Amino acid sequence: MRVGIPAESRPAERRVAGLPETVTTLIGAGLAVDVQAGAGAHAHAPDAAYRAAGANTTPDHPAGRTEVVISVQPPTPAEAARLREGDITISFLQPNLERELVEVLRDRGVTSFSLDLLPRVTRAQAADALSSQALVAGYRAVVEAVHRLPKFLPMFTTAAGTVPPAKVLVLGAGVAGLQAIATARRLGAVVEAYDVRAAAKEEVRSLGAKFVELDLETQDGVYAQAQSETFLERQRELIAERVAASDVVITTAAVPGRTAPVLVTADMLKAMAPGSVVVDLAAESGGNVTASVAGEDTWVGDVLVHGARNMPSSMPAHASKLYARNVANLLLMMTSDGEVRPDLDDEVLGGCCLTHAGELRRELP
Amino acid sequence: MRVGIPAESRPAERRVAGLPETVTTLIGAGLAVDVQAGAGAHAHAPDAAYRAAGANTTPDHPAGRTEVVISVQPPTPAEAARLREGDITISFLQPNLERELVEVLRDRGVTSFSLDLLPRVTRAQAADALSSQALVAGYRAVVEAVHRLPKFLPMFTTAAGTVPPAKVLVLGAGVAGLQAIATARRLGAVVEAYDVRAAAKEEVRSLGAKFVELDLETQDGVYAQAQSETFLERQRELIAERVAASDVVITTAAVPGRTAPVLVTADMLKAMAPGSVVVDLAAESGGNVTASVAGEDTWVGDVLVHGARNMPSSMPAHASKLYARNVANLLLMMTSDGEVRPDLDDEVLGGCCLTHAGELRRELP
Structure with a gap:
């Protein structure tokens, strides 16, 4: 399966959800990786470095082209509208601030995970992006x-x-x-x-x-x-x-x-x-x-x-470094043999899953 | 005798040559102090604090009104042209960059001291503004x-x-x-x-x-x-x-x-x-x-x-604090009984005196 890393499109976001070192990790787990051109520019990770790590660089946002999209900020509703049924997204998604997006993700049958909702349990620590970014x-x-x-x-x-x-x-x-x-x-x-x-x-x-x-x-x-x-x-x-x-x-x-x-x-x-x-x-x-x-x-x-x-x-270089590792760790928890198949009965994965198979899995406040 | 502290007029200079604490020191040595309104603004020393320390605040630059003028940057040639014979100035004055100013100071018979020229001897350490500002x-x-x-x-x-x-x-x-x-x-x-x-x-x-x-x-x-x-x-x-x-x-x-x-x-x-x-x-x-x-x-x-x-x-507050103490210490070396009378045979005072009694005391490079 293929993981996409977009260039962040929301204003003032300078981080990136994957760096060459985590591309290597994901490829090691049997995944393929597409990186949108310029995604790592602020974090000083040039396209050539992603390619050297084995990624494919593409001109466009990966939504609709890769089965998994990992990002820092959630996709925009327009980007989400390109996702296909069964596609997976991982990002910081605050559901109460993103009601329109949440509806798009639900209605399109996207499986969306939010790092804002990650359970604070020991097993999830390596994916704890709220903590790593709070450190920064x-x-x-x-x-x-x-x-x-x-x-x-x-x-x-x-x-x-x-x-x-x-x-x-x-x-x-x-x-x-x-x-x-x-x-x-x-x-x-x-x-x-x-x-x-x-x-x-x-x-x-x-x-x-x-x-x-x-x-x-x-x-x-x-x-x-x-x-x-x-x-x-x-x-x-x-x-x-x-x-x-x-x-x-x-x-x-x-x-x-x-x-x-x-x-x-x-x-x-x-x-x-x-x-x-x-x-x-x-x-x-x-x-x-x-x-x-x-x-x-x-x-x-x-x-x-x-x-x-x-x-x-x-501080985009090191903030991205920590975030990219967190996301890669979460992704690896749902990956085996090159396939991303999240088990939503798992406490960590189920806990941070917001939409799946047309259902909203949390009440919005 | 009266010491004047101007608001610095050169571009981007945010320091000030005296603060309320050094005004207290100078008054304790029998001197009177005039401070130009707003002189301590960037260093967060309001006019009222100078007055509380015993200074007089004035609307104008003190050149021509006080016997001594202490500043961070040297006076401009126009300011120097208001100084009177026998007046004293202390500032960072780099003679090779300020040839016009040096001529004005010499021709008007001003006694000018430059902290750039301070001899690096133990007795001068408490006045060593080059070092204190290098620390900042x-x-x-x-x-x-x-x-x-x-x-x-x-x-x-x-x-x-x-x-x-x-x-x-x-x-x-x-x-x-x-x-x-x-x-x-x-x-x-x-x-x-x-x-x-x-x-x-x-x-x-x-x-x-x-x-x-x-x-x-x-x-x-x-x-x-x-x-x-x-x-x-x-x-x-x-x-x-x-x-x-x-x-x-x-x-x-x-x-x-x-x-x-x-x-x-x-x-x-x-x-x-x-x-x-x-x-x-x-x-x-x-x-x-x-x-x-x-x-x-x-x-x-x-x-x-x-x-x-x-x-x-x-970092104008602390840079000024150190500089003001340095200048006050140099001034005290030439003051007794409320009179500023520099002994130019003194190694330290003579070493940093640039003009005196119509003479240039150093060769310009």
């Missing part, structure tokens, strides 16, 4: 902040005296948050972090950062009354106090497909020192920072707020 | 490279496999080069460095980087035949080989007031992996990289070359 986003968040900061991150001692290290606050200690903490620590910043899951404390501390806590009861590592007014009020006070004391704030509280919680208000920003920088990784899903706009820099008084937009795309 | 430039060179690199700097191990650390080559191991090495090492890169002074080896190694050496004889820590054709040929071969193996190259071989040596040719760039990044800190003085243009990004094939332009200005 967390690293890049610090790079973007440092690039905008008019100060050093590390402490410096010179003949003319000392410059203190920058203070970095990370809100949310998931994969992106932990990577942001690690990167800021590497650069010598003094880092503290907050998460509603008090259980994140040990991971945060193991990276050399301080965990800021609410003095409230927890149950199974979660604040017992996480949605109560008392909790939210205490959380606001704590965050306001820590934001005011920081040179850099990185917010990472995003849940794919849901609106992000507002954690940092304009009033909190006004209490920061002039020249401070805030990077909002949740800007595309509503934002953890009231002022943030995805893809833009916004000044709130003397504080610069960067709203992230597809952060992994700003 | 070295740090920022890595920040600019990392921001443009489509890859991680650190190694990552994920469930989908490992991403190797980036390889960084630093050419020139002076203050800027050593800081670039340290910053790239902090971020987890594998770093190697080269310097014509083989004696730089120990410093480079102490930062965790590899020192790449020519297999040639040295004398007092310098390659014995540093200008011979054999030496230059061997150096070209060595650099070409190490450039080809690197993801990032940072070149720092600049000598103020002189044309920088070309170390990296277009042919060498073509041997780098696609997506590699080169930052040329010497771009303003001709460039260590043939393709570099100061202030611009240039693609040479698939390699991105960033020509630095006033790198310290891209």
